[in-house]
Amino acid sequence: MDFSAADVSGLAAALGIGLLIGIERERRKGQGALRSAAGVRTHALLSLAGALCVLVDTRLLVVTGLVVAGLVVVSYARSGGDDPGVTGEVAMVASFLLGALAMRSPALASGLGVVVAVLLHTKRPLHRLSRDLISQRELGDLLLLAAAILVIWPLLPDRSLDPWGALNPRVIWKYVVLVMAVGAVGHVALRLVGARWGLPLAGFFSGFASSTAATAGFGQQARDTPPVRRPAASAALLSNLASLLLFVAVIGAGSPALLRSTVWALVAAVVVLLGTSAVGIWGRGSDSPPLPGDPTARAFRLSWALTFGLAITVVLFVSAWLRALFGDAGALVTAGIAALAELHASAASVAQLSASGSLALSSARWGVVGLLVASGLVKSVVAFTSGGRRFGLLVTAGLLGSVVAAALVVALTPA
Template identity: 30%
Template sequence: MSSIPTIAAVTATAQVVPDWPYLEMLTRFALALALGLLIGLERERRKKEAGLRTFGFIAVLGAVGASLGDTYAYIVLCLTGLLTVFLNLQDMRTHEGTELTTSAAMLVTCIAGILCGKGHTLTPAAIMVSSTALLAWKDILQGFSIGLTEGELRSALLLAILAIVIYPALPIGSIGPMGLIQPRAAWATVILIAGIGFVNYVLWKAFGTRGVAIAGFLGGLVNSSVTVNELASRIGVQAAGAVAAAAYRGILLATAAMVMRNAVILALLAPAVAVAGTGAFAGMLAASAFFVFARRRGPALQTPPGADPQDNQIMLPFSLWSALKYGLVFLLLHIVGVLTQKYFGNAGFYLVSVLGGAVSSASAVAAAASLAADGKLTLEAAATGAILASLASVAINLPFVLRVPNRRFVMSIALAMVVIAACGLGGLLLGAPLAQLVTEQLPQLSQLYPGH
């Protein structure tokens, strides 16, 4: 009789544990297996001790352990750790080395399998795809890190500090008298502009110098005035042939890059204002593209023989001075823009936009977007100010070209810039109808700007 309660207790305990849903668990295990095979395939191709089958088993084992419970998941993770120790001991005995990268990949695979067993899908998939990419791009990453200079590393760390450490610590909203100072908005502008410059530098580093045309476009993303000045100075030495043709296209591409950069900044910070300024920005880009490709039948766009390739390199991607300069210009334009708009109306803000565009069109465009987002400017006024800043940036580059002794070159560039500015002014006249269209057809965007 004493055995009857024992059997009943066992039966009751067995009934507490539910059956696993077959299709759901099969999906989890299949995902874990697929992810394990993905990273195992890369290890197999490199002829590592742990390859396709090993990583597949580890991922499935992690999924099964997580399905049984957290305790089993920890046990599976510990067993995987012991397996990596055995792998390294075996490799040290046979090859006098270690498999640290493969060991780390095995632990990551086990954790991804555990996540799959718990029902996660996108997270383990993203982890495994990223890990496989890191393994597959070993040669590329190694070559990039070896060629990385100390100054470039400091620039990357500085950008990370500005974006991750300082930005979250800044106060939200306006501070100071009349709410003139917006620390986060200014810092966001610094990060945005610096990020564009940093990506530009990485592309330059990865693909090298492919001619003055690429130099002009990539340089224009950072600072079109500096780029135009540098290209124009080369014409002073060799004022004809391939050099003049290359500089011609490089200057126009720098101008197009400046317009494109300003349009992107405006679209990111104030989408409705960007829509209102679409006509002007599109017209300026179309005119730039026309003059660039109209000279395709001219001399080859290449670096002249005997030129030093280092002359085409740009500055370091980021520096503390450039960050402070952009932030200071943005704050000054924001403060002056608020005051002039308040006491002198839109005409005062337009004057500030023109002056700011001559100094830093990116900061002037960001300031116009910020004022519109705060409701201190109407949509039409902000779009007009951003366009005027871009036109001022085009105009300020012309004196750099006028000093070139080649009159034909000067006339060609001057004609192109005049047409580009005229297209921008023509698009500016369409700003009011486009702004009205935004207000009527896209109310969700116009509601972002309560001042409109």
């Protein structure tokens, strides 16, 4: 039988997987008569056996698999009275199957082998997470979020249902999921890191997905937990900062000339957002200690996420209808309305019109400011609606300051 380089690679991967899992199991098998049956040598041999079955004849997988199953039964019968868990026996089956997979896809098998080893090694942290750190209500929220992402989202049609191509159920559900996910990420960050740093950090990264959804999620958190109002407002402003950075990238990709003409205005907006968000992190009242985990706290509220998705649907529908009604003559008005729901799509539209010459550079500059105004307006409304008056004032102050700074620079600098 001739061996290829792929065969050698698969066998090496199988051996490595078996040794990796086996070393972890060896450290936990114990000593004496009650020690576990499978350690480093057993797992290495099981993984190699799976690989050799594929290499010689795949039909051997069935026969050898039955032998492995018999060993698993014997192992459990021997140790089940003292330890009713079956983790060690399942690990034996995993080593065998991963060894077989290594002959077909060494990279995938190796990656899964690392995952299995990590899961085996983190027994105590995982038990503590599931038993002590996550409450029953938080577990329910987590399962609801998983269902929204893994069950509902793939089942929704990925096509427009209206004549103007605006109402795509899967796209709209994305916003609902984002509101739920941002709330969950903020909740986890609050539990793990504390309010002062956890929420702003989560806010910045969530802004790359949807700053509007992030504002809604952190507003909900500020309403439910008033002591974290300032860090939550900083998180919302930092999410808008991340969105603004994407906004700059979209304009630059669509019209470099428009970006060059508005770069200082956009820099001014970035500086203001950074400054106002820093107030919530380092300002008065921001040094409150991390809040303890509250078993009654919710990671997110489904009703608010669904309401937000409905609002997005209405805005997208009206925007598409007006664009069809007025055509390119109403491009800026339509883009401004669209910015209420999706800032970056509107930025791409204005940049494209500017690059093609359909829109004068001077008008496009003010169009950029108009998009920031429209986006800031809807996020301010979302902030007041989701987080209450004080949260809304904090977020609106930062957004208003950034828009005013950008408008002043545009007014004072030539096109």
